[in-house]
Amino acid sequence: MKQFMLTLICMQCILTLYAQPLLSPLGRDAGNYSYHFHDVYSANMHPAALPLLPGLSAGIYSERRFMLKDISLYMAMLGIPAGMGAFGLMVARFGNPLYYRQQVSGAYGHRIGHNVSTGLQFSYMSQAVQGYGTASALSVTGGTLGRLWQHVYAGLLIRYTQLLPLLYSGGVGIEASKDCLFSAGFETGGGTVTTGSVNMQYRIASRLGLRLGITTMPGYCHAGFALQLHTLHIAVGTGFHPQLGFTPSTTIIWQQQEK
Amino acid sequence: MLTGCCWWLLSMAMPATARQQEEALPAAMENTLENETAGKEAVPEDDADWQQLNAYARHRIQLNTADAAALQSLGILTPLLVNNFLTYRRLLGNLVSIYELQAVPGFDPDIIRQMLPYVKVGDDLEPHYSWYDYLHKGDHTLLLRVGWQPEKSKGYLHTDSTLPHYAGNPLKAFVRYRYNFPRRASWGVTMEKDAGEPFLKGTQRYGFDFYSAHCFIRNRGALKALALGDYTVNMGQGLLNWQSQAYSKGAAVMQIKREGEILRPYTSAGEYYFFRGAAVTLEQGIWQTTAFVSLRRLDGHVNTTDTAADMQTATSLISSGYHRSATEMAAGGTLQQLSGGANIRCNTRRWQAGANVMYHRLTPALEKTPAPYNQFDFSGQQLLSGSIDYAAAYRNIHFFGEAALSSNGKPAIVQGLLASLAPAADMAIIYRYYDKAYQSLYAKGFGDGYRTANEQGLYMAASLKMHARLRVDGYMDIFTFPWLKYRASAPSGGKEYMAQATWSPAKTRTLVLRYIFRQGSSNEVIPDNPVKVLSEITSGSIRIIWSQQCNKQWSIRSRLSGSRYASAAGKQQGWMLAQDVGWKCRAWPLGINARIAWFFTDSYDTRLYAYESSVLYDNAVSQLYGSGWQYYINLRWKVNKRLTCWARLHQTIYSGVATIGSGWDVIEGNKKTMLQCQLIHSF
Incomplete structure (x- = not known):
């Protein structure tokens, strides 16, 4: 019971402080607005990025949000190229046995010419609180990515979830070089x-990269570094919330070599 | 007598053949002035950087022999660009032409255009100047400036039974004679009288209220610098001592590092940020050592309840430099400050490191009236502090930092890096930790506030060249104040974001869009609560500036500024629309520039700051609140190659008010006017 109460209190704090969406690690979609920074981890946030993956790809992600074991997030994702398009699969689980939220997603993205791609993702989300039962919902996410000019990329995403209003997101990326x-x-x-x-x-060197980012509402910073070991990409990072503290995370991605 | 002296100096100058050339203040410096004015609620009087630029316009820096210090002193190049240039020159030899600057990594047309008036390529040998050259190759400059406000403020009015509160007349006068041979020799005298201060009477029976003199020799063998008289000391990243201008957050997002010579001559009219005594810097190989000593008087309120001199204490230090009323005059020069310090540093091509120490002794001792917000401020008679600083370049990254400790054992640390991530992308990061009880009298470390204490924060900035004609700059700064501060009766924090796009469709046209968002905390009166409480404040400001050089004669600049302020007490906003016009006469050596501005703000909290073009070397920033119109007109007449005159009329007309200002500066009516005349003679 004590664990359950603690979880509820923590959840309340997180929601009150606009900490972050439960199943969305911050900054994970940044690589989508680029040509050289795509990976299966970012592509699962934006289905239009799936066909931009250089080959078959699989990855796992884990984070311990605000250093609390009971609100950890685990994700596994897979990207499978198929001609001009690619399929994506993802499973995610957040929480603990007393309270958890899960998501299973399937997505398909397709290239339209050299500069534009589009994609669609279907997700099934469920939430369970011990003693209070389970609730579930379906969501559909559709988006597009494109190159505006030279090294400037942009994208748009619309998410529809049962019982919730439409959510819009978008962004712009400037690839100052293939390493930046x-x-x-x-x-x-x-x-x-x-x-x-x-x-x-x-990318400081061909095998070592750095990542920095901030979000507003909540005011949140995150930073990390990544190692590239042949086909393996290992990223370690942390987020920092001024009131709730640190969120360490690890990502391991296997990426088939581009032919 | 003064007029006689001036004419004598002018007549001495007649045979000389030097020429006068004026350059406008760079945009980054304009923004720095606006920010500093907003932070300190007073326009800074330091014009040393401006003088230096104009001196370089007459004695250009020789790019093939310039060292890092010379390039840094321009104030235009970041450490990354200086490093790129020196590496380029080392690897590929001397520049053949000034056009070769385009081949140096990071030197885009905008940077080169800013540099061009101050640099040259030609004589490739390091000049060896004799003492004769030191004494004769520089320029003598005499500057006379007077300004007055025709509308008399309350402080100048008397009644049948009382004298005016201000002892002097409303005339503000500034005189400066300076001989300057850039990076070699400088000497001169500065005299100043603020409006309201007496002249040749009362406590100012020797004429001006403020006198300053200096003699400065630089780069003479092992003698790197020798200063006698008034000088400034600028060490490390400003945690221990920095008395010159320093960049902080602003439009120049990458210019966050303090750099330049440790010792610099002091020639400005400000009466606080300098030392008076002697200083020397010696250099031998990669080692450089500096020592200085100063003895001067400061203004402060002294508690005179104890008649015994050794029992007296000062309750505050005053940096405004005003000695207009009996109270201000009584506080003038009441404290004696003995300061001394030293620096030893090692400079190599890739890195430099230094150790600094600073000592102050105040007589009488400073004992501030205790209050919750100032309980960690310096009190006592002696302050000893020390620091170490470093800077190093590794590939495309430049690291720098300083760690300081004051005599109470409290630290201040700043660490930063500048990185050129790609040819079109630069980034800057700086972290600062200033303990709430860290103490220093002249610190100017990078930060949100203007006190290098009680602050922690992380600043990140990026500058992206999206296109040959489009640049995007931005920064974010997250900060906390662990203890109480001005207008914040509890620990607080906040964040600030800035984004700026600069589009230059042609060399003569520029459009700047800037937006700043800030979230912080401040004591506010909220409805139905008589006591001010710490509340969250969000504010935003937007600025759109269109500048165009129409032809050789005409230039225009349009500006729209807006500000928004939201707190628990409500939301307010303010707007300003300004149009500047510049005109240079073809037939006559006459130039005119003028501005007309309309402004409207809901309250003081949405006030707007706008840099103004004024007479040369006069820092002018308007603080606008309420509603009304403002205009000014500047005339510049270049009589001959040696003599230039300026005249300026500046007026603000407020609507719906019967009085302007507050306290003894209040004016009856709704108009406030300022007239200025200036004469500069170079010989």
């Missing part, structure tokens, strides 16, 4: 607070 990406994004809709974000990714 700046991106900015927003999310709004349904009377919710508009959230803005700015991210930077930079």
Whole structure:
């Protein structure tokens, strides 16, 4: 019971402080607005990025939100190229045995010419609180990505979830070089607070990259580094919320070599 | 007598053949002035950087022999660009032509255009100047400036039974003679009298209220710098001592590092941020050492309840420099400040590191009236502090930082980096931790506030060149104040974001869009609560500036500024629309520039700050609130190659008010006028 009460209190705090969406690690979609920074991790946030993956790809992600074991997030994702398009699969689980939220997603993205791609994602989400039963909902996400000019990329995403109003998000990325990406994004809709974000990714060396970012509402910073070991991409990062503290995270991605 | 002296100096100058050239203040400096005015509620009087730029316009920096310090002193180049230039020159040899600057990584046309008036490529040998050259190759400049406000404020009015509150007349006068051979020699005298201060009477029986003199020699063998008289000391990243101008958050998002010479001559009219005494810097190989000592008097309120001199204490230090009323005059020069310090540093091509120490002794001791917000401020007679600083370049990244400790054992730390991530992308990060009880008298570290204490924060900025004609700059700053501060009766924090796009469709046209969002906390009166409470404040400001050089004669600048302020007490906003016009006569050496501005703000909280073009070397920033019109007109007449005159009329007309200002500066009526005349003679 003590664990259950603690979980509820923590959840209340998180929601009150606009901490972050439960199943959305911050800054994870930054790589989508680029040419050289796509991976299966970011593509699962934006189905239009799936066909831009260079090959078969799989990854896992875990984070311990605000250093609390009972509100950890685990994700597994898969990207499968298929001609001019690609399929994506993702499963995610957030919480603990007393309270958890789960999501299963399937997506397909397709290239339209050299500069534009589009995609659709279907998700089934469920939420369970011990003693209070389970609730579930379906959601559909559709979006498009494109290159505006030279090294400037942009994208738009619309998410429809049962019982919730439409959510819109979008962003712009500037690939200053093949090793440096700046991106900015927003999310709004349904009377919710508009959230803005700015991210930077930079490869110091061919095998070592850095990531920095901030979001508004909540005012949240995140930073991390990534190692590229042949086909393996290992990223370690942390987010920082001024009131709730640190959220460490790890991502491991296997990416088939581009032929 | 003064007039006689001036004419004598002018007549001495007649045979000389030097020429006068004026350059406008760079845009980044304009923004710095606006921000500093907003932060300190007073326009800074330091014009040293402006003088330096104009001196370089006459004695251009030789790019093939310039060292890092010379390039930094321009104030235009970031450490990354300086490093890129020196690496380029080392690897590929001397520049053949000024056009070769385009080949240096990071030097885009905009940067080169800013540099061009101050640099040259040609004589490739390091000049060896004799003492004769030190004494004769520079320029003598005499500056005379007077300004007055025709509308008499309350402080100048008397009644049948009382004298005026201000002892002097409303005339503001400034005189400066300076000999300057950039980076070699400088000497001169500065005299100033603020409006309301007496002249040749009362406590000012020697004429001006403020006198300053300096003699400065630089780069003479092992003698890197020798200062006698008034000088400034600028060490590390400003945690221990920084008395010159320093960039903070603003439009120049990458210019966050304090850099430049430790010792600099002091020639400005400000009466606080300098030392008076002697200083020397010696250099041997990669080692450089500096030592200085100063003895001067400061203004402050002294508690005179104890008649015994050794029992007296000062309750505050005053930096305004005003000595207009009996109270201000009584506080003038009441404290004696003995200061001394030293720096030793090692400079190599890739890195530099230094150790600094600073000592102050105040007589009488400073004992501020205790209050919750100032309980960690410096009190006592002696303040000893020390720091170490470093800067290093590794590939495309430039690291810098300083760690300081004051005598109470409290630290202040600043660490930063500047990185050129790609040819079109630069980034800056700076973290600062200033303990709430860190103490220093002349610190100017990077931060949100203007006190290098009681602050922690992280600043990140990026500058992206999206296109040959489009640049986007932005920064974000997240900060906390662990203890109480001005207008915040509890620990607080906040964040600030800025985004700026600069579009230059042609060399002669520029459009700037800037938006700043800020969230912080401040004591506010909220409805149905008589006591001010700490409330969240959000504010935003937008600025759109269109500048165009129409032809050789005409230039225009249009500006729209808006501000928004939201707190628990409600929402307010303010707007300003200004149009500047510049005209240069073809037939006559006459130039005119003028502005007309309309402004409207709901309250003081949405006030707007606008940099103004004024007479040369006069920092002018308007603080606008209420509603009304403002206009000014400046005339510049270049009599001959040596003599230039300025005249300026500035007026603000407020609507719906019967008085302007507050306290002894209140004016009856709704108009406030300022007239200025200036003469500069170079010889």
